[in-house]
Amino acid sequence: MKRALIILLSVVIAALISGCSKEPTPEERFSQYVKLWNDQKFEEMYGFLSEKAKDSISKEEFVSRYNKIYKDLEINELKVSYKQPKEEQEHEENAELPFLAKMNSVAGPIAFDHNATLVKEEREKETNWYVDWNTTYIFPELEAGDKISFKNVQAERGSILDRAGNGLAINGTAVQIGVVPGELGEPKEQTITKLAELLEMSEEQINKAMNAGWVKPELFVPLKKVSKTDKGLHEKLFALDGVTSQMVGAREYPYGEALSHLIGYVGPILADDLEELEGKGYTATDLIGRRGLEQVLEEQLKGTNGVRISIVKEDGTVKTLAEKPVENGKDVKLTIDVVAQQQLYDQLKGKAGTASAINPKTGETLALVSAPGFDPNEMALGISQNKRKMLEDDPFKPTLNRFKLTYVPGSVIKPITAAIGLESGKLQLDTAFDINEKQWQKDASWGKYKVTRYSDVKGSINLEKALIYSDNIYFARSTLEMGQDTFTEGLKKFGFEDQPEYLYPIEPSQIGKIDSEISLADSAYGQGQVEMNILHLATTYSPLVNEGNLVKPILNMEDEQGQVWKEGIVSAENAAALNGMLTKVITDPKGTAHNGLIANYPLAGKTGTAEIKEKQGEKGKELGWFVAYKPQSTDMIVAMMIEDSGSKEVVTRVKEFYELRLQSGM
Template sequence: MKRALFIIMSVLMAAIISGCSKEPTPEERFSQYVKLWNDQKFDEMYGFLSAEAKDSITKEEFVSRYNKIYQDLEIDKLKVSYKQPEEEKEHEEDAELPFSAKMESAAGPIEFDHNATLVKEKRDDDTNWYVDWNTTYIFPELKAGDKLSFKNVQAERGSILDRDGNGLAINGTAVQVGVVPGELGEQKDQTIAKVAELLDMSEEQINKAMNAGWVKDDLFVPLKKISKEDKGLHEKLFSMNGVKSQEVGAREYPYGAALSHLIGYVGPITADDLEKLEGKGYTATDLIGRRGLEQVLEDQLKGTNGVRISIVKEDGTVKTLAEQPVENGKDVKLTIDVVAQQQLYDQLKGKAGMASAINPATGETLALVSAPGFDPNEMTLGISQNKRKTLEEDPLQPFLNRFRLTYVPGSVMKPITTAIGLESGKLQKDTAFEINEKQWQKDASWGKYKVTRYSDVKGSINLEKALVYSDNIYFAQAALGMGQDTFTEGLKKFGFEDQPEYLYPIEPSQIGKIDSEIRLADSAYGQGQIEMNVLHLAATYSPFVNNGNLIKPILNMEDEQGQVWKEGLVSDEHAATINSMLTKVITDPKGTAHNGLIANYPLAGKTGTAEIKEKQGEKGKELGWFVAYNPNAADMIVAMMIEDSGSKDVVSRVKSFYELRMQ
């Protein structure tokens, strides 16, 4: 029995020893190699290479090459597959095993099938299988001596155009100013000093550029890009020895400051941008929208860069591995009339203000202006720190985009209050109040607060007189008669606190708090906490000439025209009444906009002077307003505001604008 047990144990031990000493198969070894490959553990993969393969490439080169290729080509989702056969074959000294590889790259998917050769080698006292690696394992077509090519084809940025196809932001050219060191001559120091002054650079910046490691005496050293239109600067620069120029591609803004806030500009992409936009196809050399529609429409304008990954053979032939065709950015056509835009901007020169012009029937935004502006060409080409500081410290705040903000509207609000009152039935055309004082309060419960009027007309003041002479006391009393609910509901019908979708982000007009009779009275004539944006203001006059409908403003020519934002706000009868009264604001010799009278051209409108102050009795900052339109052929409503100005100045400028349009 003991002998039989001994024999059984001996057989089992022999089997175990035999199993432990079994040589690994090439299939098992390659499976291990493939797992490391999928995990991109290139340093461990190198240990699986055959002696001949190791003679052709060091470990450092092997790891570095794989890492560089996979990083440069943005290889992702790597999947190397090898399926072991169900039955292992007998292999003598070598084995050929098929595998497939799939991966995503910057240029799209790459996949291939290939055969791996494994050889049996004895190292130290162990025999094992090793991969007879060569460059074709990276890509089958990549032979020794071949090179990988990664070509980025820059997408052309889409243009921004006005309604007639005039370029507002286009792909053009600029002048690259530079120096050729060997041609500066004996006046080198003087030339550098003069160039620094003209380009608003420091001499240190120029000398640093000239001392770069790649610079040679006969090479062009770029310094700064400038506008090709600045001929005076060109003449001064290029009259000096060694100062040269090259034409380079650049984003151009032909209308400069007049459209700077609406269109914006592009600038170099930053490291932070690249991190935030990872995976969206940006490269370190790209430009990106920095303000205005260039920023708002970045995705549409940018397009998609083309990428081609290929192998360049030793004989110069090219084998494409993957390619993503370039997709140029899309052009955007705006409803803007660039002539109207420029003319309105010119009327605001030297002032801080804003203006809008819309077609009340179609909703097309014909102009949207903030003044002063800045030169977007200068911003794109690279504004100096000194120039930027000057702009930032300018009291007129040229970097402030006023048309996207809301402001206290003052008396341009009164036609809206009129419409709300008439439509609610709580105000009649012949409603009149006896007003003889400059200041008024409902009763003693108002304390020291009083409403102040600026009209000197006394006696029975009806609705027409109140609008023509802009009587605050009349509208304060009218609002109290309507009540808070009726007034607030009416404002919401006119689009307050309800900004519809619009191509450019603009703050919605606000009602604020109307939590007292004083606030209600003040709000009726555009004070209190009422705030409006200039585009909405122009739109609120559209019901008077658009069958009672509040038009929805649009900015993109592709948007549907004539969309009604709010329907049936004003009856035909009441619209005719308001138009007649607003015409008299201009035609009546005592009307607040009489200085806007144009011979043989009917114009209706309303002035406003809003005052921003901490408390009653103090002198605050004034905002002058005017809204105007032709009531007989209303194809444009213009709204303008100027800071630190009375309304008469604004009326004169809007009048000049209409006179130019008549020529």
């Protein structure tokens, strides 16, 4: 019995020893290699290579090649699969094992079948299986001496168009100024000095470009892009020896300053942008929206670059591995009427201000102007530091976008105040106050503060006279009787402190803090802390000609027209009465907008002069306002504001705008 147990134990031990010393199979070895590959552990993978494979590539080269290819091609979701056979196969010196590799790349999915060859080798007195690697394991088509080509196919940026299809931002051309070093002539330094002056570059920048490693005396060295329309600059540049040019693609803004704040411009993408936008298809050579709608609509305009990953064979033939087709950016058509935009901008030349024009029935924004503007073409091509500083130091602040901001509206708010009072029933069409004084206060509790009127009309002042003569005291008194809650709720019905979805981000008009009778009285005639943006101002007059509805403003031609923002906020009776009164603001010889009278073209409107000052008694900065429209057939409401101006000048400029429209048959 004891002898039998010893024999049995010996058999078990022998079996265990035999199992421990069993040679690994090629299937097991390749499974280990595949796991490392899926984990992209390239250094450890190198240890599985055959001696022949190691002779063809060093460990450093092997690891760096895989890392570079996978990084450059943005390889992700790598899955290499090899399924071991159920039954163990017999192999002598080598084994052929099939595998499947799948991965995603920047150009889309890549998949391939391939066979791995494993060879049996003895190392340090141990026999094992090693992968007889070559470049076809990366991609089957990639043989020794072949190269991987990674090519970006640039997407064409979408254009921004006006309502008639006129290009506001288009893909055009510019003049690339450069030099041929061997043709600069003598003295070369003098030419470079003059060239630097004309291009507003430093001599150091020009010399650095000409001393780049690739430069040869006969080659064109690009320096700076300039506008193709600047013929005077071209003549001066081409008069210099060795200076020449090439036409290159560039973003163009045909209407320049007039649309600079609305459309904006593009510029080169920066390192910070690339980091922030990683994974969104941008490259270091892309342009990106820097301001205006170019920035707001970047995702829509940019499109998606196409990518082609290919293997270029030694004989020059090309095999495509993966390709993502280019998707050009989408064009955007605006509701803007570029003629109206240009005409309104021209009326503001020499002044700082803003203007808007809307169709009160459809809500279409026909013009949205901020003046002065800047040259977006110059910005896109690369403005010099000197010119940028000039813009920043300009007292008119040409880089400030005024149409997106809010301002104290002054008396242009009075028709809104009147409509709120009439609709609430707390103000009647015949409500009148006996007003003879120049200044007024409710009682002694107001201290030294008084409401000042600028009209010299005395006696009984009703709503019509109050609008015609723009009487501050009338609106202060009527709104005090109306009450704070009625007034603020009424303003909200007119869209204050609200902003419907709009293509361009604009600050909503604000009621501000009304915490006293004085602030309520001031707010009634557009002082206090009430602030409005120019687009909303034009929109607030739409209920007077749009069946009492406040129209929703739109800027994109694809948006639904005639959307109601606030419904039925002015009755037909009150709208008709207010239109009649606002017509007399212009037709009445003593009306504040009488200088806006156009023969046979009855406009209605309201002036405003807002004064921004620290305290009563001081002279503050004035903002001149005017809103005008034709009540009988209204397809346009125009609002304009000019800084450091009274309303009379604004009325004159709006009148000239309408006269131009009439002359051109619009």
